[in-house]
Amino acid sequence: MLTTLTLADLAARTGLDVLGHLEREVTIPVTNGIQAQGDLLVIPIALLATEASDGWAPPGVSIADSARWHPVPAAGIEVLRAGTGGNPHTLVADPGTCRWTTGVNDPETLALGALTTTGTAYLIHPEHGGSGIAPGTYVIRRQRERSGTTPRTGSFPHATNPVQYEYIVD
Amino acid sequence: MSAARGPGEHPDDTFQYATSRSVRLPRDASPVEKIRLAVTLRNEWLAVGLSTEPADRPAAEAAVGRLYELAGARPPAFEWAVSPLAALRAVQAARSRYPAIRSPRRLVSRRTGQWPLAARLAVLESGLRSRLDARIRRAAVAWPTMPGDGTGTVSIYDPEDAVLSGISDRSVVVVTAGQSLRGTLTGAVVAPLRAALGQAIGRDASEDQPGPAGGVIAFRGQQDAAWVGYYDIRRRAGFGGYASADLCELDAWAALARSAGWWWPGEGLCVMAERPAAVHTEPLAGSHHGELRLHHADGPAISFADGFGANVVHGTPVPGWVLSGPTVDLIRAEPNIEVRRSAIERLGWDAYLRDAGMTLVASCPDPGNPGAELRLYDDLPGKGWGALGRVLVVTNGTPEPGGHRRRYGINVPRDLDNPVAAAAWTYGLTGELYATLQRRT
Numbered sequence: 001m002l003t004t005l006t007l008a009d010l011a012a013r014t015g016l017d018v019l020g021h022l023e024r025e026v027t028i029p030v031t032n033g034i035q036a037q038g039d040l041l042v043i044p045i046a047l048l049a050t051e052a053s054d055g056w057a058p059p060g061v062s063i064a065d066s067a068r069w070h071p072v073p074a075a076g077i078e079v080l081r082a083g084t085g086g087n088p089h090t091l092v093a094d095p096g097t098c099r100w101t102t103g104v105n106d107p108e109t110l111a112l113g114a115l116t117t118t119g120t121a122y123l124i125h126p127e128h129g130g131s132g133i134a135p136g137t138y139v140i141r142r143q144r145e146r147s148g149t150t151p152r153t154g155s156f157p158h159a160t161n162p163v164q165y166e167y168i169v170d
Numbered sequence: 171m172s173a174a175r176g177p178g179e180h181p182d183d184t185f186q187y188a189t190s191r192s193v194r195l196p197r198d199a200s201p202v203e204k205i206r207l208a209v210t211l212r213n214e215w216l217a218v219g220l221s222t223e224p225a226d227r228p229a230a231e232a233a234v235g236r237l238y239e240l241a242g243a244r245p246p247a248f249e250w251a252v253s254p255l256a257a258l259r260a261v262q263a264a265r266s267r268y269p270a271i272r273s274p275r276r277l278v279s280r281r282t283g284q285w286p287l288a289a290r291l292a293v294l295e296s297g298l299r300s301r302l303d304a305r306i307r308r309a310a311v312a313w314p315t316m317p318g319d320g321t322g323t324v325s326i327y328d329p330e331d332a333v334l335s336g337i338s339d340r341s342v343v344v345v346t347a348g349q350s351l352r353g354t355l356t357g358a359v360v361a362p363l364r365a366a367l368g369q370a371i372g373r374d375a376s377e378d379q380p381g382p383a384g385g386v387i388a389f390r391g392q393q394d395a396a397w398v399g400y401y402d403i404r405r406r407a408g409f410g411g412y413a414s415a416d417l418c419e420l421d422a423w424a425a426l427a428r429s430a431g432w433w434w435p436g437e438g439l440c441v442m443a444e445r446p447a448a449v450h451t452e453p454l455a456g457s458h459h460g461e462l463r464l465h466h467a468d469g470p471a472i473s474f475a476d477g478f479g480a481n482v483v484h485g486t487p488v489p490g491w492v493l494s495g496p497t498v499d500l501i502r503a504e505p506n507i508e509v510r511r512s513a514i515e516r517l518g519w520d521a522y523l524r525d526a527g528m529t530l531v532a533s534c535p536d537p538g539n540p541g542a543e544l545r546l547y548d549d550l551p552g553k554g555w556g557a558l559g560r561v562l563v564v565t566n567g568t569p570e571p572g573g574h575r576r577r578y579g580i581n582v583p584r585d586l587d588n589p590v591a592a593a594a595w596t597y598g599l600t601g602e603l604y605a606t607l608q609r610r611t
Contacts, residue, residue: 015331019455021571033608036538036567041597075335078326087455090326108598127455128568128611143596146559146581147507166507168580168596 030132067103093121201339208407215399219355230430253474257443267436288387355396366480538607544589567610
């Protein structure tokens with residue numbers, strides 16, 4: 001099982017590389033909560049299903065009926081890679097334990113996809129190191145920022161959001 | 171950080187221009203040997219695309235002459251220019267030789283033989299590429315780009331490791347040769363150069379593209395190594411052959427890519443540009459496939475003998491003031507987020523926040539990022555882009571190679587008063603949920 005690994009173990013195990021200055025021998029923490037890796041956020045899907053409970057509830061995040069699940073191969077799945085100058089975030093897990101789909105309904109349109117894993121899965125990035133993901137189902141979202149041209153007029157945090165924004169790539 | 175002035179002087183020894191044209195692949199070459207050769211050839215083609223050598227004018231003119239003949243025309247007269255800008259001015263001065271090329275719909279209404287020569291050459295190129303792609307598709311997937319489609323994970327591995335870990339060499343060559351060359355030459359070099367050219371002639375970059383208003387077509391010469399090189403590498407590294415007529419055509423494009431810069435084919439006249447005098451690049455951090463991007467902190471990252479060039483910082487095209495003297499006022503007036511960020515990083519975030527007189531709205535500990543703070547700032551009302559919202563200054567969860575943690579600003583909507591709610595907004599969450607963040611790396 002891929003469990004309680006160090007970054008060095010993970011790098012050796014997967015063949016993926018991380019930059020030399022990262023602490024390689026420290027155990028990678030594994031959590032079933034929200035965690036961030038640079039411009040990505042891993043969120044347990046249950047937390048997004050019914051996020052707002054006060055009065056009018058926005059539509060939650062869900063897996064699409066038509067979603068196609070792909071087994072995460074030993075080589076991993078590249079979840080996001082910036083166009084120019086960016087490094088990939090890669091999802092890795094023991095073969096047969098983790099599946100990935102991009103079929104996610106996200107009213108905020110920030111979801112890259114969802115993973116469901118029965119063992120520990122890891123998100124790994126050459127500059128950010130590793131993030132351990134406990135068994136469960138999670139949505140991976142990317143980060144945005146307001147673009148500089150249009151003033152915001154809508155109300156936060158409900159789904160129909162007129163703020164113009166751009167995705168952040170680090 | 172690295173600067174390339176000609177392929178032979180690149181500090182990275184993978185850039186030595188080895189003349190491997192004589193390299194023969196053994197008949198029983200293993201997938202690893204094929205990929206190793208593909209990487210060598212890719213580095214050669216990359217050096218071609220970034221070459222700062224003077225043009226080989228006889229070779230370039232001979233190659234253009236062959237392409238004209240393939241397009242059904244006689245070889246043209248030539249006019250040489252020191253830069254793409256000088257070349258485009260020469261084209262504008264000879265507009266009678268360059269019938270305006272309008273939208274494709276207008277083109278198809280006439281017979282091919284009556285098309286402007288540049289359009290016929292474009293069709294020649296796309297026809298060749300489709301035939302080569304068709305030949306490749308028969309053997310393997312051609313250009314898959316979706317994650318999980320076979321090549322999605324190749325880019326995170328060293329090319330030989332990818333093969334050893336069981337990924338097909340045919341997938342690896344697509345990434346390590348095709349996508350690498352295209353990303354560097356087309357994405358990271360041609361695109362900023364086109365933008366700079368558009369600015370220099372006072373309009374957007376569409377002047378060198380056919381469009382509703384008419385235009386001329388520029389061919390990229392050395393940077394066409396992005397596609398020429400890919401097809402050439404596949405053939406020479408043992409990934410399959412092409413029809414001999416197609417190979418002859420490809421050779422003409424290859425000879426041209428090896429010998430000159432951009433070129434503008436017209437009726438009986440072809441304006442040719444010299445290659446740049448200097449090109450400064452840096453490797454993409456973490457790339458295993460030799461990708462580069464333009465970068466130079468002290469002047470144009472790519473420049474020609476007449477001074478035309480493009481300022482590019484870590485791959486981001488920037489106006490000259492970002493290099494020569496970024497100021498708070500200039501940053502405020504700049505609408506492009508990436509340009510602003512490049513300029514602020516040159517000033518330093520602390521200096522920018524102080525000099526811009528931005529006022530701290532609130533600060534608090536950053537959830538999941540021990541020791542770091544989220545700091546939410548308001549800009550002076552009514553001034554520049556900051557008036558449209560607020561800036562959340564955050565600290566990376568992971569240290570940089572030097573040990574320090576990079577800070578940067580993220581633009582957030584104006585009505586967010588709480589730094590945690592502002593950070594939460596960037597991921598589409600409520601502040602309550604974001605406050606439970608366990609760990610940031």
